[in-house]
Amino acid sequence: MASERIMLSRVHLSGTEQKYIDEAFADDWVVPLGPHVDRFEHRLENYLDAPAVVALSAGTAAIHLGLVLLGVSRGDEVICQSMTFAASCNPIVYQGASPVFVDSEPETMNMDPDMLERAIVERYRITGRYPKAIIPVDLYGMPARLKEIIEIADSYGIPVLEDAAEALGSKFDGQMCGTFGAFGALSFNGNKIITTSGGGALVCHDQSTAGRVKFYATQAREDRPYYYHETIGYNYRLSNISAAIGCGQMDVLEQRINRRREIRDLYDALLTDCSEVTVQSNPDSRFQSNFWLTTIAIDNRSGKSPEMLRQYLAEDNIESRRLWRPMHMQPVFADAPYYGGNVSERLFDQGLCLPSGSSLRDSDIIRVAERIKEFFRQ
Ligand SMILES: *Cc1c(COP(=O)(O)O)cnc(C)c1O
Secondary structure, rough: OOOOOOOOOOOOOOHHHHHHHHHHHHHOOHHHHHHHHHHHHHHHHHHHOHHHEEEEEEHHHHHHHHHHHHOOOOOOEEEOOOOOOOOOHHHHHHHEEEEEEEEEEOOOOOOOOHHHHHHHHHHHHOOOOOOEEEEEEEHHHOOOOOOHHHHHHHHOOOOOEOOOOOOOEEEOOOOOOOOOOOEEEEOOOOOOOOOOOEEEEEEOOOOOHHHHHHHEEEEEOOOOOOOOOOOOOEEOEHHHHHHHHHHHHHHHHHHHHHHHHHHHHHHHHHHHOOOOOEEEOOOOOOEOOOOOOOOEEEHHHHHOHHHHHHHHHHHEEEEOOEOOHHHHHOOHHOOOEEOOHHHHHHHHHHHHOOOOOOOOHHHHHHHHHHHHHHHHHH
């Protein structure tokens, strides 16, 4: 008999979503915008201790509008962490600008501040201009070295757009991820820590900027009794029904984060005697990852690869996933400048994401850990 399927990160409903959706239906708010969008935004603002949050149709839309508001346009360069999901950097290209990729450092797997500075200096030397923005990512929930990155960015007067799509509830130095740069992007896609079925948000530092974001997200309609446009807009607002789901998810956010952290700790404890495997941990007490996904690194002296392990787990109906393949290794970005060594390449070659969904039981985690140990014994 086949074993029960264990998935990487399944949607985990709270049970209160339906209540909020019913409210929305009762009041005929089955439209884009509506009271649940406002409620969802306020709850995010309170949770993050942020002045303004705008709910959008996707995390990708949030990154795109962040770049629009930062004035990124044709001919500009934008620095982005290479090791990430393509959604971090595709919006650079939507704006007609060019990405410049920077390597990671091994502990957080995020942007290496030294390489960032090297990239800024080199780009200035080559192009005579500074990059227009910097996009660090809090990968798998682990905060980037945000203080150092912001300090370097500030010293050159370059704004930071923090891609915190995977890091809702993570903190660096006591401050919530998503609130560090000029803008922060969040995602509520189906596999993220909470979901609106699909959606995202842009964290802003003041209400007037948030107003501009809403303007661009609703087709850039000027305030007139007829449709009048002075600039190009987008259709990026979150629907009221999706926001209602988000309200239900906010009810349990803290529990979801706690469970993801518990799952990481459980893997760590179960795999301590497995010398080939290292479970990612917070580098020091300033870092408080939400551990959206638990990642492991496999010692390459074991002669075994993450791909072999992924297949071995799949044979037992366990879903795992390779780490993000760095953007400078992607054919579509082959011509983009890259600053760094082979850290992100090595992380990609050695890492694997384990099933980490908050609905998983301890017995599921034990089954995965046992299977991993069996793999290294065979
Ligand atoms: C999920 C994700 C995004 C994009 O979010 P969507 O809501 O799927 O558009 C961006 N960056 C990272 C790092 C992500 O994981």
